[in-house]
Amino acid sequence: MNDRTSTPNIPPQAWKRPIGLGWENPYTVRYASNLDDGPWHGMPLGGFGAGCIGRSSRGDFNLWHIDGGEHIFRSLPACQFSVFEETQGKKQAFALSTEPPTDGSLSSWKWYPSEGRRKKEEGRREEEERTGEESNSSGSYHALYPRSWFVYENVFQAQLSCEQFSPILPNNYQESSYPVAMFEWVAHNPTDAPITLSIMLTWENIVGWFTNANKSPKVMVRDDGSPFYDYQPRWGESAGNLNLLVEDFHRIGCVMTRLTAEDEPQEGDGQWAIATITNPAVEVFYQTRWNPAGNGDDIWRNFSAEGFLLDDKDETAAAAGEQLACAIAVRFTIRPGKTRKIPFIIAWDLPVTEFASGVWYYRRYTDFFGRNGKNAWPIIRTAMKHSDTWRENIEAWQKPILERKDLSDIFKMALFNELYALTDGGTLWSAADERDPKGQFAVLECIDYRWYESLDVRLYGSFALLMLWPDLEKSVVLAFARAISAGDDTPRIIGWNQASAIRKAVGATPHDLGAPNEHPWEKTNYTSYQDCNLWKDLPCDFVLQVYRDFLLTGGTDCEFLQECWPAIVEALAYLKTFDEDGDGIPENSGAPDQTFDDWQMRGISAYCAGLWLAALEAAIAIGEILEDAAPQIIPNPQAKIALYHSWLLQARPSYQEKLWNGQYYRLDSESNSEVVMADQLCGQFYAKLLGLPDIVPQECAVSALETVYESCFLKFNDGEFGAANGVMLNGSPENPNATHPLEIWTGINFGLAAFLVQMGMEEKAFKLTDAVVKQIYENGLQFRTPEAITAGGTFRASHYLRAMAIWAIYGVLTNFK
Secondary structure (H helix, E strand, O other), X not given: OOOHHHOOOOOOOOEEEEOOOOOOOOOEEOOOOOOOOOOOOOOEEOOOOOOEEEEOOOOOEEEEEOOOOOOOEOOOOOOEEEEEEEEOOEEEEEEOOOOOOOOOOOOOOOEOOOEOOOOOHHHHHHHHHHHOOOOOEOEEEEEEOOEEEEEEOOOOOOEEEEEEEOOOOOOOOOHHHOOEEEEEEEEEXXXXXXXXXXXXXXXXXXXXXXXXXXXXXXXXXXXXXXXEEOOOEOOOOOOOEEEEEEEEOOEEEEEEEEOOOOOOOOOOOOEEEEEEEOOOOOEEEEEEEEOOOOOOHHHHHHHHHHOOOOOEOOOXXXXXXXXXXXXXXXXXXEOOOOEEEEEEEEEEEOOEEEOXXXXXXXXXXXXXXXXXXXXXXXXXXXXXXXXXHHHHHHHHHHHHHHOOOOOOHHHHHHHHHHHHHHHHOOOEEEOOOOOOOOOOEEOEOOOOOOOEOOHHHHHHHOHHHHHHOHHHHHHHHHHHHXXXXXXXXXXXXXXXXXXXXXXXXXXXXXXXXXXXXXXXXOOOOOOOOOOHHHOOOHHHHHHHHHHHHHHOOOOOOHHHHHHHHHHHHHHHHHHHOOOOOOOOOOOEEOOOOOOOOOOOOEEOEHHHHHHHHHHHHHHHHHHHHHHHHOOOOOOOHHHHHXXXXXXXXXXXXXXXXXHEOOOOEOOEOOOOOOOEEOOOOHHHHHHHHOOOOOOOOHHHHHHHHHHHHXXXXXXXXXXXXXXXXXXXXXXXXXXXXXXXXXXXXXHHHHHHHHHHHHOOOHHHHHHHHHHHHHHHHHOOOOOOOOOEEOOOOEEEOOOOHHHHHHHHHHHHHHOOO
16 A cells, blocks of 8 residues: 555554465364364454354455354355445456355356556565565455454555454453444545445345254264264255345444244344445445345446446345345545545344253343344444444553563464454353353363363463453353262263263263253263263362462452352362372373373373362362351361361372472373473462462472473474473473374463463563464464464364463463453
């Protein structure tokens, strides 16, 4: 763009990618059974638990996480922005995706080029010297969640950009749930002749598509031992759908709905809507019905010729096998040197999320817009009224972080963009009720491991939720507290060793809060790869998260501690039964019985036993708080405090004696492994985080941490990828065929970096963090951050919850202020 003053106010820290530029060698999936949609992912749009849509850097809408917990990734070409331009007698029009349909539809449309028209050679060289970039791109995509931008260059005479966002705001428990996406177009005329533009938004009526056609899908087991089920959306089933023109005050748009005899909406029922504003300076056109499966000429002919639509108001419902779409277009002329802004809004109202057949919840946003599935237009009206304020509030939230001189731009970029999972992660947020006044919340572990809020994963992965939406964080922990005393004797085959085990033992801390095909929050322990009743980290993870959530949200919510206390007592008593030799520490059984669930540990392990020591300290602290705050309500916490003190007194010297080797802590006490485990002192990190007594001497912690940094990071492939989970002192594999030890886990790396910051090693922390972030954002993993990457350029488990642990780094750095 020539006039830099007219470009949108895009923070320089935003992730940037030329429009339509592919990846030469993107990461590919490690196991064929795992999800690999390819690298064309962009920032998601939509509120928490409302469903979301995603638009990639090539301009196509291709992610449809509309049905809670279910994943659809496929481009829908009729859902698109297009631009017509006329200046000095020359006309051109493009649909703004560089990816034409592959099914033969919309063949009359002209699609946006991924390369711009080259300027004069001299001007091009000048531009490249000034920016250091190739000037022939047709524009750039930028993302800094929850805002993203398209900047169009070298194609139109006008300078054009589009900002996209949803009202995701910290400590906001209303607007953050809204099913709405704002698109603000900015058009500037840098020439000395008038330019006429028309911006068109087309959208297919997709009401009814997002529900499983198979209401009772059979649960199967994947080749990696994980349970899964078949999801069959009603994609393309539009019979009975119709489009209505709506005009009120200065708004005009199209509401997409369907004929239904139901008194109450079922899953998938409801409305979509698109809208813009009207004023005397613009012309608005519409077409409520056109065929998205045809060649598209019924809409493109007039738009590409003159930038107008037929103003055809046709409310005929779609017949069986028929699909239909609508369109609105805004045409205007900009004089030389002038700028105009044009807003568009997409909203949806699909109030019901169903899980097992007959098990369903209303979504959180229905607390503010009603539950009849007919409120897409009220959502549009609200967005028109408040969108400027929402954006200003987002800018105000991000500004102090973006202005920090002690943080790199790449860190700031990833810090915000990794929050995408709170929208995209199959997120549930139920309507409020008496027990849960802000509703219940949950995010999937990932799309491959499709169960909610895995407790071991969120030990690091929940820091973002804690810091930004603490009430939602506490609601998740309370759901675990409620589940600990429940049991489920249903026998299952365990994927790892084909043994039989019951689903949930009474007193055992559940691994997860259930899955989208059953009853989340109520029916827990969905995963069956391992017998999670035997896991040694889960009870400790629970206790530590309870105390953390209390302490780091002001240390005053004794009601929260009180509600969790019985579960704490039960969880720790259950775990203590695995202390077979009476040394005060539960032993690992030799099965992978912790978060590294393909990595065997025997005897007491540095990872699990460290968490046990920290959890005992946290339980003592909680008991003492409750003893003072609620002595009449909590029966005799002093007895439990004394018991935990006795266990701790016995366990602490045992941990040091059996695991410290003079340089670092051994993996465990019985396997004779010399491996250096990256996350060996997670318990010490948590103890220090919560102001509890150290579980190991400070000098030992420093030595172990420096050894991890040297061996697992710097000596493992020269520090290019991040820290491997476990290698020998020289950075080589203990077993070249191992899985988890040789993977770089994004969330574990961010947790390790937070520990480094905590111990005063900030430079090392950010060197490690930057290495991992570069792997994600330079190799096509953006907005689908995986659990694990490998030095071979493969990944596993995309859209992963634990990666939000990057907020732990920021939290420790700022003392959670």
